[in-house]
Amino acid sequence: MAQPAEARTCPVTGFRVHRAAEDLVKANAVAAVVALLLGGLAAIVVLFTRWMGAFRPETFYQYLALHAWNMLIFWIIFFEIALLHFAGSIMLNTRPASPAAGWLAFALMVLGALMVERAILTNPLNHLSFQPYPPLRGTPDFYLGTILFAVGALLGVGVFFATVHRAYREGTHTGPLPLVVFGAFVAAVLAVATLLVGALVFVPAFLWSAGIVPELNPFLWKVAYWGFGHPSQQINLAATITVWYLLSQLTVGGRTPSEKISRAAFVLYLVAINLGSAHHLQTEPSGALSVGWKWINTGYLMHLAVLGSMIHAFAVPGSVEVGQRLRGYSRGLFDWLVRAPWHNPAFSSLVLSVALFGFLGGTTGVIAGTEQLNMKWHNTTAIMGHFHGVVVAGTTLAFMGITWYVLPLIFRRRVVGERWARWQPWLFGIGVGLLVLAFMQLGVRYGLPRKQPDIFRFRGLPLAFQWPAEVYALLTVAGIGGLLALVGGALFVALVVATVLFGKRLTDDELRREYAVPAAAGNPGHSAKELPAVPGTFVLCLVFAAFFVLMYLGNYWNLSRAWPIGG
Amino acid sequence: MAPGAWWEEPVHPLERAWVVIASLIAVVFFSAMMLVWHALGQQNVRGRAYRVDPKAYQAEVERFVQQYKAGEEAGQPVVAPPPGSDVYMLAQRFRFYPILRLKAGERYVLHVASIDYLHGFSITQPHVWNLQLYPGYEWVIPFTPREPGTYHMACNDFCGVGHEMMLGKIVVER
Numbered sequence: 001m002a003q004p005a006e007a008r009t010c011p012v013t014g015f016r017v018h019r020a021a022e023d024l025v026k027a028n029a030v031a032a033v034v035a036l037l038l039g040g041l042a043a044i045v046v047l048f049t050r051w052m053g054a055f056r057p058e059t060f061y062q063y064l065a066l067h068a069w070n071m072l073i074f075w076i077i078f079f080e081i082a083l084l085h086f087a088g089s090i091m092l093n094t095r096p097a098s099p100a101a102g103w104l105a106f107a108l109m110v111l112g113a114l115m116v117e118r119a120i121l122t123n124p125l126n127h128l129s130f131q132p133y134p135p136l137r138g139t140p141d142f143y144l145g146t147i148l149f150a151v152g153a154l155l156g157v158g159v160f161f162a163t164v165h166r167a168y169r170e171g172t173h174t175g176p177l178p179l180v181v182f183g184a185f186v187a188a189v190l191a192v193a194t195l196l197v198g199a200l201v202f203v204p205a206f207l208w209s210a211g212i213v214p215e216l217n218p219f220l221w222k223v224a225y226w227g228f229g230h231p232s233q234q235i236n237l238a239a240t241i242t243v244w245y246l247l248s249q250l251t252v253g254g255r256t257p258s259e260k261i262s263r264a265a266f267v268l269y270l271v272a273i274n275l276g277s278a279h280h281l282q283t284e285p286s287g288a289l290s291v292g293w294k295w296i297n298t299g300y301l302m303h304l305a306v307l308g309s310m311i312h313a314f315a316v317p318g319s320v321e322v323g324q325r326l327r328g329y330s331r332g333l334f335d336w337l338v339r340a341p342w343h344n345p346a347f348s349s350l351v352l353s354v355a356l357f358g359f360l361g362g363t364t365g366v367i368a369g370t371e372q373l374n375m376k377w378h379n380t381t382a383i384m385g386h387f388h389g390v391v392v393a394g395t396t397l398a399f400m401g402i403t404w405y406v407l408p409l410i411f412r413r414r415v416v417g418e419r420w421a422r423w424q425p426w427l428f429g430i431g432v433g434l435l436v437l438a439f440m441q442l443g444v445r446y447g448l449p450r451k452q453p454d455i456f457r458f459r460g461l462p463l464a465f466q467w468p469a470e471v472y473a474l475l476t477v478a479g480i481g482g483l484l485a486l487v488g489g490a491l492f493v494a495l496v497v498a499t500v501l502f503g504k505r506l507t508d509d510e511l512r513r514e515y516a517v518p519a520a521a522g523n524p525g526h527s528a529k530e531l532p533a534v535p536g537t538f539v540l541c542l543v544f545a546a547f548f549v550l551m552y553l554g555n556y557w558n559l560s561r562a563w564p565i566g567g
Numbered sequence: 568m569a570p571g572a573w574w575e576e577p578v579h580p581l582e583r584a585w586v587v588i589a590s591l592i593a594v595v596f597f598s599a600m601m602l603v604w605h606a607l608g609q610q611n612v613r614g615r616a617y618r619v620d621p622k623a624y625q626a627e628v629e630r631f632v633q634q635y636k637a638g639e640e641a642g643q644p645v646v647a648p649p650p651g652s653d654v655y656m657l658a659q660r661f662r663f664y665p666i667l668r669l670k671a672g673e674r675y676v677l678h679v680a681s682i683d684y685l686h687g688f689s690i691t692q693p694h695v696w697n698l699q700l701y702p703g704y705e706w707v708i709p710f711t712p713r714e715p716g717t718y719h720m721a722c723n724d725f726c727g728v729g730h731e732m733m734l735g736k737i738v739v740e741r
Binding site (some may be wrong): 188222291311315379417446448456465563 | 573574576578579581582584585586588589590592593594597598600601602604605608609610611612613614615616617633639640643663674680683684685687689690691692693694695696697698699701702703704705706708709710711712713719721722723724725726727728731732734735736739
């Protein structure tokens with residue numbers, strides 16, 4: 001049955017790579033990068049409208065929708081499906097359970113995505129933003145497109161589960177799942193739950209849009225919508241952390257300090273993270289959603305999931321530190337970090353992604369999700385700051401980082417312009433970081449509304465008003481940050497496309513020589529007892545904890561100066 | 568990369584210490600603080616909300632405007648209710664109605680509802696706070712405008728093309 005061409009052994013990782021899996025990874029990764037390009041082009045309109053009011057409001061709304069759907073949904077989910085094919089099939093050395101189903105999933109996702117793009121582009125006055133709350137109504141093809149895309153993604157996730165099952169049945173893998181596959185598995189379980197709740201909101205919306213259902217309850221719809229909208233970001237969270245562990249293994253031979261703790265942290269996501277939906281409902285009319293409901297969801301139960309993230313905040317840098325110390329960089333507290341492979345864009349992507357995600361995206365998620373503090377954050381640009389910190393500086397940068405390995409190991413081509421690739425994570429990371437900081441200050445301090453295209457003129461209406469001068473200065477900071485991120489993103493797409501089309505083909509020998517995984521990773525002989533301690537990571541985490549608590553209390557101080565309400 | 572019997576492996580003391588620290592932060596700050604603020608803080612999203620018929624709500628707002636109308640600006644009535652009273656605001660595509668004139672340091676009970684789409688009730692410039700509005704739900708929540716000044720409002724939840732025109736105003740006098 002097994003013909004020579006059907007599978008190969010990767011000279012770098014030793015994984016058995018089946019061509020069927022490799023092709024599915026390639027197709028989904030290419031679709032992801034195309035979506036990234038479209039979303040980036042749309043970002044130009046969004047950026048210059050918010051920075052200097054360059055485009056008309058109608059144009060802004062349209063391109064904002066295009067930007068959001070391409071980035072948050074198509075780029076990220078296509079990439080995650082590629083990741084699942086990699087983790088399920090390649091990492092477990094087995095053929096995908098059903099390549100045909102994998103391709104059907106891919107086709108459905110492409111079709112759904114095209115329908116959504118078309119619906120947004122052809123109905124400039126009738127499009128919806130990313131949160132399409134009824135009674136705002138889109139055209140039926142918009143909802144149908146999202147449903148087809150989701151069905152495709154669900155099928156792709158099903159192929160992953162079947163492939164994991166196949167690996168055990170055929171004995172290509174025995175024992176516990178490797179940590180990376182375990183993380184992908186958690187992301188996949190979250191994806192199933194999320195996509196099923198998605199059906200609960202998008203199917204009725206489609207029927208309503210098509211005139212079959214007369215009316216939707218806007219309140220119930222929004223509550224249910226966030227049962228889909230927030231968990232969908234938790235898939236990204238689990239996938240991002242999975243990629244972090246993978247990057248730490250590939251770049252420095254990293255090993256988590258404790259498999260037990262890392263896995264427990266993933267399980268905490270499964271248990272508690274969907275309650276995060278309540279974060280989006282903190283300023284809803286209380287009575288409709290009680291104070292107790294908000295507190296239980298975002299307070300006690302939700303923080304089990306925050307605890308999970310704080311554990312990864314230790315274990316991921318800890319994994320890098322273990323790898324580096326095993327390689328011999330063991331002097332002092334931070335020798336391992338100073339003498340890390342900074343020339344490798346995958347490594348700098350990993351570090352920037354972890355740092356920006358933690359300090360900017362993660363802390364602000366908890367703060368914005370705190371019941372009272374949300375009054376200052378809700379629907380301001382601070383929320384945009386938060387989610388760009390999470391899914392752009394975090395997820396997108398991590399996915400870009402792993403791409404520097406996908407190109408040589410899966411496409412087997414040498415990255416074109418490696419010297420440029422070294423700069424790419426810094427341009428993108430620093431750009432997004434500036435954008436995020438400016439947006440947060442603009443939102444929390446100055447209350448600048450999100451989804452607002454005309455803050456300079458307000459169409460010349462009698463109630464139009466002026467912002468203080470600091471707002472314009474901060475908008476310039478955000479604009480410059482956004483521009484840097486756009487350049488970094490464009491550089492990424494250009495290098496990836498050039499590599500896939502024109503990159504020099506790599507032989508097994510070249511791959512083994514140039515991309516070798518640092519020694520410790522290939523040596524599972526180390527048990528946790530023999531792993532080096534990670535004091536540097538511990539110190540970094542203490543700094544992070546202090547920052548987190550100060551930011552949190554600082555936000556309460558800021559709130560205490562606002563008009564009393566609710567007493 | 569097979570992890571072996573990972574559930575039996577010991578956890579390093581430093582990592583164990585971090586898990587304890589992180590748990591304490593999560594419980595003490597992120598969870599308990601919300602309750603503490605309900606007891607001690609002056610800013611809480613704590614009011615009542617009723618389902619309300621949009622037409623009935625509109626009539627209620629109109630009665631309020633007629634009762635306390637003190638002038639007109641930008642084609643909108645300016646309403647100056649007495650301290651301690653119930654004040655009404657209506658959100659609809661694309662306006663906040665009416666303009667309010669309030670006394671600094673006095674307590675009022677705010678009634679606010681949307682009669683058509685979701686809107687964001689946001690006292691924006693200078694920034695105070697935000698509340699989410701739904702069609703058919705009336706927020707009833709007490710508040711105290713503290714510092715005198717002119718406060719501008721801009722809807723901050725997308726309510727259709729024209730959303731950028733949805734502005735409002737509250738004047739707080741000494």
